[in-house]
Amino acid sequence: MQQTSSFTSRFIRMKKDQFEHGWTLAKRNKTCYLFLAPYAILFFIFFILPIGTSIYYSFTYYNILEPARFIGLQNYINLVLQDEVFLTAIKNTFIIAVITGPVGYILSFLFAWFINELPKWLRAVAVVIFYAPSIAGAAFTVFSIIFRGDAYGWFNSLLLEFGLIEAPRLWLTDPNYMMTILIIVILWMSMGTGFLSFVAGFQGIDKSMYEAGYVDGVRNRWQELYHITLPSMKPMLLFGAVMSITSAFNVCDVPRALCGYPSTDYAARTVVTHLFDYGFSRFEMGYASAIATLLFLVMILCKKAISSLLGRVGT
Amino acid sequence: MSENNIVKSNGTLITIDGKKTRGRLEAGETGAAFYKKGSAEPLLQWHYTRLHRMDNIRRGGTSSQITVILKDDSRYIFDLDQGLKVYSQMDKNWADKPVVRKTRGDELHRLAELRGEKIQVKKHLITRRHPNRSIAGDIGIYLMLLLVGIAMIFPLVFLVGSALKPLDELFRFPPPVWPQHPTLDNFSDLFVTMGQSWVPFSRYLVNTVFITLIGTFGHLVIASMAAFVLAKYEFPGGRTFFAIVTTCLMFSGYVTGIPNYLIMSRLGMIDTYWALVLPAFAAPIGLFLMKQFMEGLPTALIEAATIDGASQFRIFWSIVMPNVKPAWLTMIIFSVQSLWNTSASTVIYSEARKTLVYALQQIQAGGIARTGQVAAANVIIVAVPILIFILSQSRILETMASSGIKD
Numbered sequence: 170m171q172q173t174s175s176f177t178s179r180f181i182r183m184k185k186d187q188f189e190h191g192w193t194l195a196k197r198n199k200t201c202y203l204f205l206a207p208y209a210i211l212f213f214i215f216f217i218l219p220i221g222t223s224i225y226y227s228f229t230y231y232n233i234l235e236p237a238r239f240i241g242l243q244n245y246i247n248l249v250l251q252d253e254v255f256l257t258a259i260k261n262t263f264i265i266a267v268i269t270g271p272v273g274y275i276l277s278f279l280f281a282w283f284i285n286e287l288p289k290w291l292r293a294v295a296v297v298i299f300y301a302p303s304i305a306g307a308a309f310t311v312f313s314i315i316f317r318g319d320a321y322g323w324f325n326s327l328l329l330e331f332g333l334i335e336a337p338r339l340w341l342t343d344p345n346y347m348m349t350i351l352i353i354v355i356l357w358m359s360m361g362t363g364f365l366s367f368v369a370g371f372q373g374i375d376k377s378m379y380e381a382g383y384v385d386g387v388r389n390r391w392q393e394l395y396h397i398t399l400p401s402m403k404p405m406l407l408f409g410a411v412m413s414i415t416s417a418f419n420v421c422d423v424p425r426a427l428c429g430y431p432s433t434d435y436a437a438r439t440v441v442t443h444l445f446d447y448g449f450s451r452f453e454m455g456y457a458s459a460i461a462t463l464l465f466l467v468m469i470l471c472k473k474a475i476s477s478l479l480g481r482v483g484t
Numbered sequence: 485m486s487e488n489n490i491v492k493s494n495g496t497l498i499t500i501d502g503k504k505t506r507g508r509l510e511a512g513e514t515g516a517a518f519y520k521k522g523s524a525e526p527l528l529q530w531h532y533t534r535l536h537r538m539d540n541i542r543r544g545g546t547s548s549q550i551t552v553i554l555k556d557d558s559r560y561i562f563d564l565d566q567g568l569k570v571y572s573q574m575d576k577n578w579a580d581k582p583v584v585r586k587t588r589g590d591e592l593h594r595l596a597e598l599r600g601e602k603i604q605v606k607k608h609l610i611t612r613r614h615p616n617r618s619i620a621g622d623i624g625i626y627l628m629l630l631l632v633g634i635a636m637i638f639p640l641v642f643l644v645g646s647a648l649k650p651l652d653e654l655f656r657f658p659p660p661v662w663p664q665h666p667t668l669d670n671f672s673d674l675f676v677t678m679g680q681s682w683v684p685f686s687r688y689l690v691n692t693v694f695i696t697l698i699g700t701f702g703h704l705v706i707a708s709m710a711a712f713v714l715a716k717y718e719f720p721g722g723r724t725f726f727a728i729v730t731t732c733l734m735f736s737g738y739v740t741g742i743p744n745y746l747i748m749s750r751l752g753m754i755d756t757y758w759a760l761v762l763p764a765f766a767a768p769i770g771l772f773l774m775k776q777f778m779e780g781l782p783t784a785l786i787e788a789a790t791i792d793g794a795s796q797f798r799i800f801w802s803i804v805m806p807n808v809k810p811a812w813l814t815m816i817i818f819s820v821q822s823l824w825n826t827s828a829s830t831v832i833y834s835e836a837r838k839t840l841v842y843a844l845q846q847i848q849a850g851g852i853a854r855t856g857q858v859a860a861a862n863v864i865i866v867a868v869p870i871l872i873f874i875l876s877q878s879r880i881l882e883t884m885a886s887s888g889i890k891d
Contacts, residue, residue, distance in 0.1 A: 214762075299636055370888065
């Protein structure tokens with residue numbers, strides 16, 4: 170008994186010491202908090218508070234005009250059991266995320282790697298070519314000309330000329346083709362910030378490691394990639410993964426601009442367009458918040474999974 | 485004389501007393517040396533101070549403070565960023581070790597020599613630029629890069645082509661990728677259409693420029709201040725805060741759109757510029773990149789200034805900020821890109837406060853007859869971020885080199 174109490178008291182004392190140490194450290198660095206404050210306040214308002222807000226409103230019925238009414242888990246139940254469009258949206262988002270997320274990520278990495286082998290001036294040109302689509306903002310709308318449904322659409326005319334199709338196809342309004350086109354467009358735009366981070370990461374790897382690797386018996390580029398390059402790129406890989414998750418789940422502009430909003434049979438609906446529909450068209454904020462909350466959760470889980478996966482690379 | 489010694493950060497040019505000499509800069513473990521073209525004897529040697537590692541000189545950017553030993557054995561601390569400006573003279577007894585270029589391979593050879601063995605190495609292979617590359621693989625990679633590169637650039641070329649097409653070529657079968665008779669008609673038509681709009685076109689442009697400028701400037705100042713203390717000081721809560729910011733890198737864009745709207749309407753910011761500008765101030769990506777980059781700055785710089793009695797703000801403003809210019813530029817570019825491309829359709833209602841992208845989306849809604857004008861409008865919008873990127877690529881990549889997330 171005495172033993173336990175001495176343990177507890179020691180534990181309490183330890184905690185107290187820790188706290189006091191932290192407090193003196195905090196007092197000594199008062200100005201640090203002043204420096205941090207402007208950013209921290211804005212960050213709290215626009216990034217932390219929204220997460221809390223959406224969790225709170227997800228348990229309510231809220232249409233902005235009337236005060237929020239608590240309805241428990243009803244929003245979530247409706248989402249899963251009643252909202253067929255949401256299921257389509259989940260299915261589409263899942264397909265897009267599973268295909269464009271990992272594929273875009275791997276392609277970003279591979280092309281950054283290939284580009285790294287180029288001579289310097291060519292490398293600069295290649296980086297611009299691969300990176301440009303992702304910063305070109307609304308440039309993807311050019312795909313609405315390329316894949317236009319009539320014979321003046323470039324892709325249709327190409328296929329017609331080669332006799333592969335008899336009549337022009339409605340690439341952007343036929344539910345059978347929409348997803349494929351979307352995935353192509355999203356992949357085209359996927360060489361973003363993560364790609365840039367990879368390019369920079371490759372340039373920063375110590376060249377003598379490769380020489381040492383050669384002496385140690387690394388014989389081809391793939392072995393070199395796995396044993397030397399990947400382990401030294403881990404931090405960039407995680408950063409790239411975070412960026413991929415963001416873009417894979419944030420698909421909204423592309424389907425809205427290319428396939429219409431709403432699209433035929435909701436075939437190009439994604440979770441984020443669904444969220445937009447309920448939030449900004451129907452003003453069912455509670456319901457929209459439930460969708461947003463689910464998205465937050467899935468994204469955090471994805472990041473956790475990827476960082477534990479990357480922990481095993483190269484070992 | 486040393487004021488005139490300038491090594492360009494790519495390490496190929498050195499100026500001694502106004503005379504330019506070509507050669508190469510080699511980085512080793514203890515320092516770097518400049519070899520005159522065709523000479524094996526180093527012309528100049530630099531030792532890194534204790535805090536600097538060899539990657540600093542390769543990056544050629546910040547944390548590039550190095551000690552230079554001239555032939556007359558005088559030592560100086562230089563800062564590559566300042567074009568090798570003299571900071572202070574060093575104690576003569578310090579850093580006497582010669583500059584040695586050492587790789588792990590060299591080390592293995594040395595150990596083998598001690599054991600009395602000799603490692604057999606195919607000499608020509610090790611001196612090749614890429615020791616582990618097969619020619620077939622190289623060709624395959626070049627070919628693939630070429631093909632995918634064409635596929636990547638095709639839509640943008642098509643866009644520019646469409647913007648330059650006269651009306652009859654826009655609806656010709658088969659549609660040409662590049663116009664036979666390029667014309668700027670679409671651009672002039674665009675301005676005519678814009679001139680007829682309810683709010684003058686210049687208003688949209690001014691709005692976007694205004695939002696972009698203010699948002700970027702505020703972001704730069706506020707996020708740099710936070711990044712500075714997070715990178716260079718140890719205080720309770722700092723690490724946790726940064727971990728949260730790193731997680732929130734994911735929550736940009738539409739996912740937070742709805743709750744942000746609710747919060748902004750509560751704060752009365754809907755339909756004001758604040759709704760666009762304030763969230764941009766707090767963009768996590770800028771803080772993240774700046775903090776990672778500032779971590780590469782030598783702590784000694786800050787410690788020395790603290791001992792000299794400089795206030796924290798002074799250290800931030802006149803020592804740290806001038807040394808992180810590449811990161812500034814990167815922050816500016818990411819911020820400009822996102823603000824320039826914002827359509828803000830959900831938080832701005834007044835026509836007079838709408839952005840350029842929104843206005844162009846309206847033209848797009850005009851349908852097929854406006855295909856050419858839409859393309860012209862898109863070219864205008866797209867050109868800005870791409871041009872900025874082309875002009876500042878090397879600086880951005882320098883910043884991105886420290887972008888990794890350490891778990």
